[in-house]
Structures are given as structure tokens and as C-alpha cells.
Amino acid sequence: xxxxxxxxxxxxxxxxxxxxxxxxxxxxxxxxxxxxxxxxxxxxxxxxxxxxxxxxxxxxxxxxxxxxxxxxxxxxxxxxxxxxxxxxxxxxxxxxxxxxxxxxxxxxxxxxxxxxxxxxxxxxxxxxxxxxxxxxxxxxxxxxxxxxxxxxxxxxxxxxxxxxxxxxxxxxxxxxxxxxxxxxxxxxxxxxxxxxxxxxxxxxxxxxxxxxxxxxxxxxxxxxxxxxxxxxxxxxxxxxxxxxxxxxxxxxxxxxxxxxxxx
DNA sequence: CGAGATGTTCGGCT
DNA sequence: AAGCCGAACATCTC
Numbered sequence: 001x002x003x004x005x006x007x008x009x010x011x012x013x014x015x016x017x018x019x020x021x022x023x024x025x026x027x028x029x030x031x032x033x034x035x036x037x038x039x040x041x042x043x044x045x046x047x048x049x050x051x052x053x054x055x056x057x058x059x060x061x062x063x064x065x066x067x068x069x070x071x072x073x074x075x076x077x078x079x080x081x082x083x084x085x086x087x088x089x090x091x092x093x094x095x096x097x098x099x100x101x102x103x104x105x106x107x108x109x110x111x112x113x114x115x116x117x118x119x120x121x122x123x124x125x126x127x128x129x130x131x132x133x134x135x136x137x138x139x140x141x142x143x144x145x146x147x148x149x150x151x152x153x154x155x156x157x158x159x160x161x162x163x164x165x166x167x168x169x170x171x172x173x174x175x176x177x178x179x180x181x182x183x184x185x186x187x188x189x190x191x192x193x194x195x196x197x198x199x200x201x202x203x204x205x206x207x208x209x210x211x212x213x214x215x216x217x218x219x220x221x222x223x224x225x226x227x228x229x230x231x232x233x234x235x236x237x238x239x240x241x242x243x244x245x246x247x248x249x250x251x252x253x254x255x256x257x258x259x260x261x262x263x
Numbered sequence: 264c265g266a267g268a269t270g271t272t273c274g275g276c277t
Numbered sequence: 278a279a280g281c282c283g284a285a286c287a288t289c290t291c
Contacts, residue, residue, distance in 0.1 A: 003269055032286080059270080077270050078288075093288085111287050113270055155281070164271085171269050252283070254267080 002059060002075040004169030005211035009219050010081040011056040014063065017083070018053070020100045022046045022065070030095040032112045039096075042118040045069060046098065051105075057131050058168030068120055072128065076113030082106050132168045135208050145204070146197040153191030157200070159251025160190050167204060172253050173228055174211065178203045180227040180238075185262045186255045187248070231256040 002010060025043035027034075049065040056062075061081075063071040073081065088104040090097050096116055098105040107116065119125035133139035148166050149157075161167050161175035170178070179186050181203040184196055193200065214222055222228045230236030236245045238258035245256045 006269075074270085077268070079270095110289065111268090111270095113286070115271090152280080159281085162270085173269050251281095253270090 002079065003171030003174050003211075004058065004208055005215035006219070007059050007061060007075060007169070008056045008212060008216035010075060010079075011054050011061040013081045013083055014051065014054060014105045016103060017051045017098070017100050017105050019050055020102065021048060021050050022098045022100060024099040026090050026094075026097040026099065028090050028092075028095050028097070030093075030109070030112050033095050033109060033114055033116050035115070037116070037118050039116070039118070042069075045120070051098075051100075057128070057134065058164060059171070060128070060131060062124060062128050064124075068122055070119040070121070070125055070128075072115075072117035072119065072125065073107060074115040076109060076111065076115065078111040079107065079109035079114035082108070132165055135167060135169065135204050136212070140201075140205065142198050142201040145201040146194065149190040149193050149197055149200075153189060155190050156186065156250050157184060157188050157190055157193060158186035158253070158255050161204070162251060162253065169208065170204065172255075173231060174207055176231055176256055177207045177222075177227050179262060180257060181207065183262050186250050186257050227256075227258075 025046050027039050027043055046065065046069060049067045049069050052064045052066055054061060054063045059074060061073045084104045084106050086099065086101065086103055088097065088106065093108045093110045094106050095109060096107040148160065152160050158175055158179065161170050161178060182196065182199040184193065184200065211222060214220055225239050227239060230239060230245060234247060237243065238245055238261055241258065241260050243258055243260045246259045247254065247256050249255065
């Protein structure tokens, strides 16, 4: 499920636990989620620490605790963050639960494509600091997009939008939305899009900006008129021209677009 | 029952 | 050598 704005929404769910101590940590299976980590050691270190704050960037989140402890979460395809009562009993897919006096902070992920990382230090972990600048930041310029299109000349533009080092936080539905607004055929290769770089840049920023003002706030759907609303069913109609949307696998992902509006 | 799912990573081919 | 593609990961839902 989660792309940029949904990740921000999920991050805020644990705000309910701000300034409170963790009393107990429950780990449940899913060793894959903790790959490269030592969850048992960390579960022993966390009780007594307080949740001090958190941040989301791209599809990653980082939770900061006192005592210099940090927890990083990536939701993968089916990860979720939620809050349950203090007497919560973790279910099959609730892989990490941070109990507090008044509630339980829960991370679940049935498919286990997500990832949980632990870190101890005074500054955020290196993997966090190394994340690319947001597409809504001043560093994300039209020149950056133009360079990338040149370098990936033979890659389908749909696949290019999913490259996280260049378009951090953009996922499958946002990529389709961006291309629909920019009127670009998702099958086109980047090398043919030199003159469309500005539109692609502008719509990337716009889709992310508006998604952060809607989806991220309350998990509501994006605004009416967005391609989003027609891209799920096989027979949706283009909000602009009414033509039935096309469907194909591009860059290994299901892609929907309007054969008339997008060239 | 088979197909597909809003993501990443790895191995292999060009 | 870099870039690209397809498979794999694990489970649920339609």
C-alpha cells in the first residue's frame, strides 16, 4: 500500500505515544523483517526509553527514542502502523509491538516485504542521512530530472519514476498519476523525453505536494478528478477524455494510462 | 484454484 | 561496466 503520503500518515499514528516510556517490547516471528539486526538485544534496551519524535522521508520512517535509540521502519508492500489498547495481544502479523503504560504501538506486515532497523547513537543513522532530497525540496530541480532522463535513455519512463534514488517516495499509483497529468505515455523511453522534462518535473512535485495535503492527513483519497480514482478497475474511464484506460505491465508493474491523452 | 497486489533486491544477461 | 529485466520474497484477496 504505502507510498510517500501513506507513509507519512502511518508515521503519525505513533504520535499517540510521544513522551511516554516503552515498558515492554514484543517481537513476533518475521526474522526477515529484522534482517541484519539484533532485535533481541534491542528489545532488551528499549524499555525505559521515551518516544521523543519521528519523521518520514520517501518511503522510510525514523522513530527517535531517549537514550540515543532509534527505530527505522519501511512498510514494504503491506506494512501498517497502528495503536492498540495496553492489553493488546499481538496477532500473527504483528511483528513489533512497543507497549506503553496506556497503549501499544504496533507494526504489522503480512507479506513481510518491509524492514525494521535499529540504531544506537546521538545522531540519526547513516542510512537515514543518506536518503535523497525530497522531490518537493529545492534540490529537486528540472535539471536533475533532465540529467536522469539522459542517463537512463533506454528505460521506460514509468520504470524511471519508480527509481527511489531519484524519485524518493514515488510508488506505482503516484507514477501513473504523474504521467497522466504530464500526458506522457508510460512506455516511452527516457531518451525521447528531453523536451518533456519540465512537465514531468512539475507534475512529480505537484502530485507529491497534493498527496501530502490529502492522503497524508487522514488517509482520505486524493482530490476528485485525479487519475487515481479510475486506475484500479480494468475498465476505468480517463477523467479528461472519457476513454477507457489502457493496462499493461511496464517496468514489472501494472500500469494504467490513457491511450488518447498520453503520448 | 490461479492471478495479482501501492516494494525492494539480487542474479544474470547485454 | 553499467544498465536493464525478470524472478524471488510471503501472504492475502478477488
